[in-house]
Every structure is written in structure tokens, then in C-alpha cells.
Amino acid sequence: MNQSKGEKRMKHKDFQFNGPSRSNQRAKRRKTNLILNSLIVIVLLLIIIVSFSIFFSNGDKATEKVSDQNIETNAKDKEDEANASVEEEETNNTDLEEEAVETTTPVDSETESDDTVTENETVTEPESEDIVTEGSSDPNVKTTITNPDWQAVGTVQSGEHVPVYNESSTDWQEMLKAISYGTGIEQSNMTVWFLGRNKQGPQNQSVATVTTKDNSQTYRVFIEWVDNQGWKPIKIEELYER
Known part of the structure; x- marks a missing residue:
């Protein structure tokens, strides 16, 4: 009977000794998981920011390119119109000389x-x-x-x-x-x-x-x-x- 009580006391002591150690391990795991999750979130945010910057940068360049093309096209159209006007005026002058x-x-x-x-x-x-x-x-x-x-x-x-x-x-x-x-x-x-x-x-x-x-x-x-x-x-x- 006395031995049984002694064994129970020993098991109780072992439980008390092992209890805090497992609690510490769980706390460390939670802390580690929290850190990892935070890093993952930070990495995702960085990826989103970089992608956003690249996308809008390409969009601005494309817009600038289209704008430059439009300016060149408008300039060429105006030059063609001016040349056509000059040619038409020269033709009219020639016709006036040739016609009776x-x-x-x-x-x-x-x-x-x-x-x-x-x-x-x-x-x-x-x-x-x-x-x-x-x-x-x-x-x-x-x-x-x-x-x-x-x-x-x-x-x-x-x-x-x-x-x-x-x-x-x-x-x-x-x-x-x-x-x-x-x-x-x-x-x-x-x-x-x-x-x-x-x-x-x-x-x-x-x-x-x-x-x-x-x-x-x-x-x-x-x-x-x-x-x-x-x-x-x-x-x-x-x-x-x-």
C-alpha cells in the first residue's frame, strides 16, 4: 500500500516535470509559425508591389509609344496635305496658262x-x-x-x-x-x-x-x-x- 502511494507520488512528480516542457514547446511552435506566416505575408506583399510597378510601368511606356506614333502620323498627314495643296496650286496655275x-x-x-x-x-x-x-x-x-x-x-x-x-x-x-x-x-x-x-x-x-x-x-x-x-x-x- 505504501509502495503504491510512493509510485503515485513519483508519477505525479514526473507529470509536473514534463508538463511545463511541453507547454514551452507548443509556445515555441506557435511563435515560429507566427514568424513564418508573417514572412510569407511580407513576401506576397512584395511580389504584389513589384508586379504592380512592372505592369503600370509597361502601360505608361506603351501609352507613350502610341502617343509618339500618333504625333508622327499627324505630322506626316499635315505634311502630305501641305504637299498636296502645293501640287494642286501648281497644277491650277499650269491649267490657267494652258487653257484659253x-x-x-x-x-x-x-x-x-x-x-x-x-x-x-x-x-x-x-x-x-x-x-x-x-x-x-x-x-x-x-x-x-x-x-x-x-x-x-x-x-x-x-x-x-x-x-x-x-x-x-x-x-x-x-x-x-x-x-x-x-x-x-x-x-x-x-x-x-x-x-x-x-x-x-x-x-x-x-x-x-x-x-x-x-x-x-x-x-x-x-x-x-x-x-x-x-x-x-x-x-x-x-x-x-x-
């Missing part, structure tokens, strides 16, 4: 510009008589007049020649001189209703419709450019009406 000048108000040829005085002040009258042919395939033509001795009226122009159908140009004034020479109508008594390129003939030919101031005479005059010599009449049609 036809006005609702007739052009009077009373005076010539001081800058349009040609080298030959006078043109030698043709030696042979004009060749006059009655009628034509055009019912509006009364007679057709030609003369192989018609001459060019002279020019102050040099270099490659391109007809200029502009009333203030030297070319225009020289064409009027050739028309006056062929028809015999003084420029002061001439009204120009049409003067432009002869689309039925070569590039160097022009055609005009002129009348006297009193409209008693109406002519369609064909003239031709001769290099370094100027314009000369090649055919004149007397019309019933312009």
Missing part, C-alpha cells in the same frame, strides 16, 4: 504694255496677194484667207516657249500683234472675244475670235509660234457671226 482665255466681257486691245515692244517695230507686208476661198465645211465661215508670205511679227522672248494666255503677258501682246497683222485690223479697233490654244492643231498653234469695234467684221484667226521669230498668222476665216 474666254471672257463674258470682250477684251479691248487699244494699248500695249511698254514691256511688250517687240524687236521688229514694223512687219514687211506680204509680197503676194491673199488667197481667198469662198465658203467652207463650216456654214458660219464666209471666206477663208491664207498667204504663204505671211511673216512672224518678232519677239523679245527667248529660250523654250510655252504659250501664256494672260492679258498682261508679253506673249499675249505679241499674239495680238500677229492677229492685227493678218487681219489688217488696228489693235485700237479690235475686240478680242476668244484667244487660246488651237486644240485641233499642234501645241505651238493658237486661235482667236476677234471683231472690229463696230462688229462689222468678224474673224477667226489661226496663228503659229516660230522659234526666235514670234507668232505669225497661218489662216484667217471671215465669219458670218462670232
Whole structure:
């Protein structure tokens, strides 16, 4: 009986001795787990922060790239528009030079510009008589007049020649001189209703419709450019009406 009690006391002492040791171990485990969990949370937070930074950094770069591309595209579009505008203006200017000048108000040829005085002040009258042919395939033509001795009226122009159908140009004034020479109508008594390129003939030919101031005479005059010599009449049609 005494031995049994002694054994119980010994077991009780062992329990008391082992009890606190296990409690300490559990506390250490909890502390270790807490530390590990905290580290895991910190690592996850760091990963999220780094990923967030990388994502938005790439997004900003992509936005900047798109913006730069848009700026370059807009600049190129504006440059193309400017070039197209310049080309269109040059084309319009060329068309104005090539197209005939036809006005609702007739052009009077009373005076010539001081800058349009040609080298030959006078043109030698043709030696042979004009060749006059009655009628034509055009019912509006009364007679057709030609003369192989018609001459060019002279020019102050040099270099490659391109007809200029502009009333203030030297070319225009020289064409009027050739028309006056062929028809015999003084420029002061001439009204120009049409003067432009002869689309039925070569590039160097022009055609005009002129009348006297009193409209008693109406002519369609064909003239031709001769290099370094100027314009000369090649055919004149007397019309019933312009």
C-alpha cells in the first residue's frame, strides 16, 4: 500500500516535470509559425508591389509609344496635305496658262504694255496677194484667207516657249500683234472675244475670235509660234457671226 502511494507520488512528480516542457514547446511552435506566416505575408506583399510597378510601368511606356506614333502620323498627314495643296496650286496655275482665255466681257486691245515692244517695230507686208476661198465645211465661215508670205511679227522672248494666255503677258501682246497683222485690223479697233490654244492643231498653234469695234467684221484667226521669230498668222476665216 505504501509502495503504491510512493509510485503515485513519483508519477505525479514526473507529470509536473514534463508538463511545463511541453507547454514551452507548443509556445515555441506557435511563435515560429507566427514568424513564418508573417514572412510569407511580407513576401506576397512584395511580389504584389513589384508586379504592380512592372505592369503600370509597361502601360505608361506603351501609352507613350502610341502617343509618339500618333504625333508622327499627324505630322506626316499635315505634311502630305501641305504637299498636296502645293501640287494642286501648281497644277491650277499650269491649267490657267494652258487653257484659253474666254471672257463674258470682250477684251479691248487699244494699248500695249511698254514691256511688250517687240524687236521688229514694223512687219514687211506680204509680197503676194491673199488667197481667198469662198465658203467652207463650216456654214458660219464666209471666206477663208491664207498667204504663204505671211511673216512672224518678232519677239523679245527667248529660250523654250510655252504659250501664256494672260492679258498682261508679253506673249499675249505679241499674239495680238500677229492677229492685227493678218487681219489688217488696228489693235485700237479690235475686240478680242476668244484667244487660246488651237486644240485641233499642234501645241505651238493658237486661235482667236476677234471683231472690229463696230462688229462689222468678224474673224477667226489661226496663228503659229516660230522659234526666235514670234507668232505669225497661218489662216484667217471671215465669219458670218462670232
